Amino acid sequence: MTAPSKNNSNSPSTHWLLALSLILIACNLRPVFGSLSVVLPEIMRDTGLTSTGASMLTTLPILCLGLFSLPTPALARRFGAERVLLMDLVLIASGTLLRATGSVFSLFLSAVLAGAGIAMGNVLLPSLIKRSFALKVALMMGLYTLAVCGGASAAAAFTVPMQLHWFDGAWPYALAVWAALGVLAILIWAPQAAHAKPVSTDAAAHAGTLKRSALAWQVTFFMGLQSALAYIVMGWLAPILRERGIDSAEAGYLVATSILMQLAASLLTPPLAARLKDQRGFTLALSVMILAAFLGLLWGPLGLPMWGWAVLLGLGQGGSFALALSLIVMRSGSAQVTAQLSAMAQGWGYVLAAWGPLLVGLLHSLTGSYMPTATLVIVLSAAMALAGWGAGRNLLVQVSKA
Numbered sequence: 001m002t003a004p005s006k007n008n009s010n011s012p013s014t015h016w017l018l019a020l021s022l023i024l025i026a027c028n029l030r031p032v033f034g035s036l037s038v039v040l041p042e043i044m045r046d047t048g049l050t051s052t053g054a055s056m057l058t059t060l061p062i063l064c065l066g067l068f069s070l071p072t073p074a075l076a077r078r079f080g081a082e083r084v085l086l087m088d089l090v091l092i093a094s095g096t097l098l099r100a101t102g103s104v105f106s107l108f109l110s111a112v113l114a115g116a117g118i119a120m121g122n123v124l125l126p127s128l129i130k131r132s133f134a135l136k137v138a139l140m141m142g143l144y145t146l147a148v149c150g151g152a153s154a155a156a157a158f159t160v161p162m163q164l165h166w167f168d169g170a171w172p173y174a175l176a177v178w179a180a181l182g183v184l185a186i187l188i189w190a191p192q193a194a195h196a197k198p199v200s201t202d203a204a205a206h207a208g209t210l211k212r213s214a215l216a217w218q219v220t221f222f223m224g225l226q227s228a229l230a231y232i233v234m235g236w237l238a239p240i241l242r243e244r245g246i247d248s249a250e251a252g253y254l255v256a257t258s259i260l261m262q263l264a265a266s267l268l269t270p271p272l273a274a275r276l277k278d279q280r281g282f283t284l285a286l287s288v289m290i291l292a293a294f295l296g297l298l299w300g301p302l303g304l305p306m307w308g309w310a311v312l313l314g315l316g317q318g319g320s321f322a323l324a325l326s327l328i329v330m331r332s333g334s335a336q337v338t339a340q341l342s343a344m345a346q347g348w349g350y351v352l353a354a355w356g357p358l359l360v361g362l363l364h365s366l367t368g369s370y371m372p373t374a375t376l377v378i379v380l381s382a383a384m385a386l387a388g389w390g391a392g393r394n395l396l397v398q399v400s401k402a
Helices: 012-027 031-038 040-047 051-069 072-079 081-101 104-132 134-165 171-176 179-195 214-243 248-275 280-299 304-330 335-353 355-367 373-391
Strands: 002-006 197-200
Touching: 012 081, 012 104, 012 134, 012 179, 031 040, 031 051, 031 081, 031 104, 031 134, 031 171, 031 214, 031 248, 040 051, 040 104, 040 171, 040 214, 051 104, 051 214, 051 335, 051 355, 072 081, 072 104, 072 335, 081 104, 081 171, 081 179, 104 134, 104 304, 104 335, 134 171, 134 214, 134 248, 134 304, 214 248, 214 280, 214 304, 214 335, 214 355, 214 373, 248 280, 248 304, 280 304, 280 373, 304 335, 304 373, 335 355, 355 373
Parallel strands: none
Antiparallel strands: 002 197
16 A cells, blocks of 8 residues: 655755745635635725624535545545645635636635645645654644635735735635635646655555544544634634724734734744643643633723734644644654644644634624624633543554544
8 A cells, every 4th residue: 555655865955845835835825815804805805705604604615624635644644735735726726816707606616626625635744744854843833823824814914905906906806816826836836746666665654543542532622722712813803803993904813913923933843842842731821821812902002012912822822723724744654644634633723713703703703793702712621631632641652543
């Protein structure tokens, strides 16, 4: 049986090219989300979408992250991880470009295509890092999460300025322009995917299941709950801030600042987590940071304090995202188990995460206000802390017979 493929050269230049390519691919995994939220009120105005419809639009790609994560290890074994990643980039770029039409149908179809591509990239990148950079996993996971957060931050910060200054207020083009990032990644990755060779592995490595492992489920719930909070922020924080009286540009900059702070947290978290005896206290601290910051943004005074809360939120969410990805690698004994745990944590985790932004939209439709979101965030943060306490134990997941 074959597993994810690998390139046949181990030269330093090839190693560097692989590292830079994986980072560039990671940059494509979040602009779809970060760009949409900052123009969501305009989309609702121009297309007639209700709050419920908007919540479905923000939820659909997250649901796809879960559904398309599950078959990814099998696809990688069949076609090779590099080739599947190339397909992912094509889906992301084409889905993003489709937004240029501005129709409701194209927006929902874009969500499915891009969500499918992002899902498979989410699963395969940690596994490739574990396999190709075994001696530098913490550094590469830090750079990986840095790139993911950087893509989201750039999309949140620059979509509105591009809409206003490049495209004369046309949000469809401001959303579609992010396809250029995917096209660039395709051009760089395609030659490597074409020359990748399969790696022979023991078929028994794929015969087991993690579904009987309590630790695997705790990692999964931690990933899902922190993701639910993250996608509430990416999908709804800008509309929440605008409802509080903040204009669209400043709301976008606040969201971008929060995501920008995730860069520092995501780079520092993996090596810090690797040095700790276990990560239980770390998960608890991050859960408290996220809760305090979100409530500050929702209820706190406007003005300068909002920027402080945005910074704290970014540090908490960047740290929790990086830690969730690191736990997938740290709780796995091999690259094959990493791929299995990554598929499970991101598959079922993102199915769980999809309920976060959906519930925000439904609560807004029922109450006409975003204030009930506070109760939802309190519940999610408490559950995240509980799951993280279990996932933070210094153990390895055990594969059971299928």
